[in-house]
Amino acid sequence: MSTETNTVGALEVAALKHAQGCRAYLILDPASKEALALDVHLDQAGEAAQRLEADGYRLRWMVDTHTHADHPSASALMAGHFKATRVAHAKSKHAGVTHLPDDHEPLALGDGAVTIRHTPGHTPDHMALLTPGAVFSGDSLFIGGVARADFLGGDAGQLYDSIHDVMLSLDDATLLYPGHDYEGRTHSTIGAERTGNAWLQIADRDRFVSSLEADAPAEPANMAALLRYNTEAIPFPATISASETIKIVEQGGAGTIIDVRGADELQQAHIKGARHIVLDEILERTDEVRKTPAPRLILCHLGQRAAMAQAALAQHGIGGLTVISGGIMAYAQAGGETEGGDPGAALEGGGCSAKAPPPA
Numbered sequence: 001m002s003t004e005t006n007t008v009g010a011l012e013v014a015a016l017k018h019a020q021g022c023r024a025y026l027i028l029d030p031a032s033k034e035a036l037a038l039d040v041h042l043d044q045a046g047e048a049a050q051r052l053e054a055d056g057y058r059l060r061w062m063v064d065t066h067t068h069a070d071h072p073s074a075s076a077l078m079a080g081h082f083k084a085t086r087v088a089h090a091k092s093k094h095a096g097v098t099h100l101p102d103d104h105e106p107l108a109l110g111d112g113a114v115t116i117r118h119t120p121g122h123t124p125d126h127m128a129l130l131t132p133g134a135v136f137s138g139d140s141l142f143i144g145g146v147a148r149a150d151f152l153g154g155d156a157g158q159l160y161d162s163i164h165d166v167m168l169s170l171d172d173a174t175l176l177y178p179g180h181d182y183e184g185r186t187h188s189t190i191g192a193e194r195t196g197n198a199w200l201q202i203a204d205r206d207r208f209v210s211s212l213e214a215d216a217p218a219e220p221a222n223m224a225a226l227l228r229y230n231t232e233a234i235p236f237p238a239t240i241s242a243s244e245t246i247k248i249v250e251q252g253g254a255g256t257i258i259d260v261r262g263a264d265e266l267q268q269a270h271i272k273g274a275r276h277i278v279l280d281e282i283l284e285r286t287d288e289v290r291k292t293p294a295p296r297l298i299l300c301h302l303g304q305r306a307a308m309a310q311a312a313l314a315q316h317g318i319g320g321l322t323v324i325s326g327g328i329m330a331y332a333q334a335g336g337e338t339e340g341g342d343p344g345a346a347l348e349g350g351g352c353s354a355k356a357p358p359p360a
C-alpha cells in the first residue's frame, strides 16, 4: 500500500492505493484540521488512521460512495474509532450509517464543503463527491474505463446518464479521483477522459448500454459474505467448515483461499486456483495477501498453521481472515476436489470495472 498527496484548491487529497486496485481518499482541510475519509478498505484502516493522527486531523465524515461488493469497508471501524459521522446514500440501508444525504447536499469541512451527487448506475445507492477542482467518482467513471452495472441492482443506462450529466458537465481541468484503478494510477482529469476514454466516445446511450451489458465479468468472489459485512455489520467468521468451503470453491471462489503449507505438501494435494504463501513468508508477502479478495480463507493441513497465519496477519492490520477448520484433510474428507502436482497461479476474482469496450 502507498499514499500520494496532492493539493486541490484549499484542500489536500491523500490517495491510498490498495494492492487489489481499490482507491481510498482522505480529503483534508489543513486550516480547520477537519477530514473526510472515503471508501477505506478494511486493510487500509491502520494506514488511514495513522495518517490522520500523525497530522492532527479530526475525522468528521466517513463516507462510502456505494455498497461495496468486492472488498470489506473500514467505515464502521473508522467511524467508531474517530467518532465520525457515517455517511451513505439512503438507498444503501447500511447498519450504523447515521447521515443519508440528498443529491447536491454539502458536507461541511472547515469553511468549505464537499458536495454529494447521487450518481446511480453501478449501484442504485451510488454517490460521487465534488470539491472545488476535483470529483471523486467512486465506481462510475474510471481512468480509461467505466464501472460495471450488472449486479446489486445496477443499471447501465443510469450509469451513462450519471457520467454524462454529472461528470462530463465539469470543467476539463477538474481532477478525477476514481474508486478503482488496476494500473497503479490515482488520478486523471475530466478533459483527459473526455477525449481519451473509449467509453466516453460512445455517444449513443443504447450502444453504451448494450456494450456494457455484453460479456459481464465474473462476480467478485465471496460477494455474499462481503455484503453481510458491509451492509449488516455481520463480522467475518474466525473459522469456516470444510463443507462451506466446498460450496465457495464450487461457486468460483478458489482464488480467495491462501494455502500456507510447504511446497512439498502442495505437490501431494491442493485446491486448484488457491494462492500459495508458505507460513514462514506470510509477513514478507502481505501484498499478495492483500491482493487476495476478502474474506480470505486460510488453509493448511489440519488448521494449526492457518490459525497462526491469521493471528500474525491480524497483528499487522490485515483482517478479513477466516481459517478453514480441519484444513485440507477435512476438505478432502468432506468430498472437496483436490489435485496433485504444481499448483500454478491463483485465480483472480472479478472487480468493479467493466471489461474493455468494443472497438468503435
Ligand SMILES: [Fe+2]
Residues within 6 Å of the ligand: 066, 067, 068, 069, 070, 122, 139, 352
Ligand atoms: Fe464497486
